[in-house]
Amino acid sequence: MANLNYPSLLETNNYVRNLSDTTYWLCITRTVQESKLFPMSPYMLLSYLNSFYRLPTQLREIDAITPAEELGDRAREVSLKVNTVNGAWGMPTFYLLGREMLMNWGLIRPTDAVDDVVDVLDFSRRFNLAYHRNDGHLTNKEFGDRSQFLPERTVQVFDADLHGVTPGDRLHTAATKLIAQLSQFAFLAHCECRIGLHNSGPYNFGNDRQMIVRDFFDLTEGDYPWLDGIATRLPFNNLTIPIVFKDTNFHLMDDWASFEAEPSYNASNIVAIGMYSSDALTDGYVPVGMDNADTLADTMEQYREILNEATTDLWKRIASWSREQMIDAGALVYSSVGKDFAHLAGTYRQDDWLQLDERVQRFKPLMNDEYGRDHLGEMVGLLGLPHQSANEYTMARYSSLNRNMINGIPYSVLTDDDYAPTVGDHFAGSSSLPVKTGLWTTSAGRIDIDDYNARARGFTPAVLDGAHRYHDEEWVKWHHGSAQADELYRLTQRGSRNLEGRGSALSRADLTGLGDPKGDDHADR
Template identity: 55%
Template sequence: MLDYVRLLEANNAIQTVGDDTYWLCVTRTVQESKLFPVPSYMLLSYLCCYYRYPALLRKIESGMRAEELGDRSRAMGGKLGSLPGWGLPTFYFLGREILINFGLLSPADNPEDAAYVADFWRRFKLAYQREDGHINAREFGQRVQNLPHRRIARFHADLIGCKAGDKLHEAAQGFLAAVSQYGFLVSCESRCTLNNTGPYKLGDNREMIVREFTDLSRGDYPWLDGIGDDIPYNNLTVTMEATGCHFYLMDDWGSFESRPEFTAEAVSGVGLYTSDALSDGFEPV
């Protein structure tokens, strides 16, 4: 039953998502993919999400509450990171807006579904970002510090030091470049295979960011059949220590900026882990 309080909360959620999306869009240049019709398939996905999400999310919650999903997602490097957390309500409400603009819906149609999607998202995100107490990166000054102190301490202790020119440093840079480009192709340049969080201060002039790469091996995507079969880990998490720069921006799309500008030479430590819904947290690789 949609009462006045839920209506106010839904309106606030829509405004919050809209403000975040506006900032994310206006801070980027216009780019056109030469490989995939990104705007076309995204517009289609908005409509798909509008029609599917209410029933799908209710089915999910018949087995697990949104807030428990947020807690579990925070404890592993899986697919439900900041970018899917942004996209969950955004795609639904964009689909709704398109249909209203087409004259196929009125703003008064399906208010209970709209309020439920907003409520699911709010509960998931508040649990996922419980450690920093915010609902998105924008609310936290473009930071996402969702990992608990004990996990950061463990990542810090496990870091393997490196410096520009040594074998580990070169291997880490080569791997990050390769897995990033591979992830863009896997997700048809939608970025949903990439998630970054941080920064986490480790000491004077040293910070760590956590970079997560998902859907790397054979899974839901038919175009990975015969390609991802030999990749042993579906999800990989890279912990990266940087010295001499401050990451002042880490947004919900996984983009980051620093002062002075981050370069490969700033990397002074790395770690590598895997995790999934069946693992006991992050396991070293």
């Protein structure tokens, strides 16, 4: 449980305001999706409540086995669903919005659940600092809306191994079609929200070229029961597609993993592409179809065919759902954004993450479309809830109003014990959705959850074993070419088509000519 003291509360309230300001900016400036199929506002509100009641207990168990900062180190090395939009921003924000709802209804006071709030935000803050270790920031917003968490050794492998393309060639066509199909399927599988998609970068490839990394998660059988039997011919649950663009500046990569570019994203400017997979059991990125351009095109065409069929199958399944099932599925997608922390720690239990708490179920009768829309709009857009007001002299960061989306903890808890420290650790819940019966798709094959947890508990990536964990980019700057640095880089270079065994002394210019040509003037990178 939380160690309540003045410094810990100062840090907690600072982080609360950081998330409040960032979330307000995201809500008023980014594209907000609506669905003609799913009741999104009701399911979002219920997800916030589910997070509030369950997340503190879930994170305490995880943190006791694998500390949050170690999880941040793990997430920094590969693409996992605990990323910018989910683990870094979504998980703590959804939790805090559940708290805001209950305070607005008068069901809790700002001092209640103080131990829970401090613990959740302490976990999140430590994770974020480790996850963003290479760029030295807490959030993408703090970094000027950039997301550059990958180490040089990983980016070098991408740089050397990605296959060059030109508009209209087979690989370029296969890649653009697969990305479109992946986006459509991931959007549907996640109840028409962006949680299954992630983008990061940009990384400077020189000569007016930048790389962004696009990730797609939960593509076949795994945690979501509605994906049982869907896309089972797909051998991987997650896919990562690094893409190099020419003459395109990605000037914004925000905490929702949305991007803006000048000129705008245009497939005709793609000059290189690749495909990888990773999960809680992989030691780095696993190349997928990367032997040569033809093999990659074959693989991408095959995966697109599988996902095209899977999209139709999933549409048919969802079309048979009741409104309550759609609400439950959406709420569980949102409230389970931190579930990959449990997979990394080997503590995942299906009912803990994919059920709505009985304390949440009591609010369902409120959640018609009109109430959901209006309450959500007041809370995150208009900031119109009475308790969101501050004193009349204050001006918030982005709105200049005397209102804040998310409220802090009164420091009076340090001298006054008139509060409930926690919501408790007893879980009872249910779901209107069918019970999960399928296996989990992992890099180790399709396995049951007990096997998955056991494998995860016994696994440490080689690049994070022993002293390697603390050999960061600053250390490499002073030790490149040393035996220790070479060993670290060679671990990441395993399986690389062009860099295996090359070590740590390479610069970007040294990679010229190692792989396929990547557009005009590639040699000048």
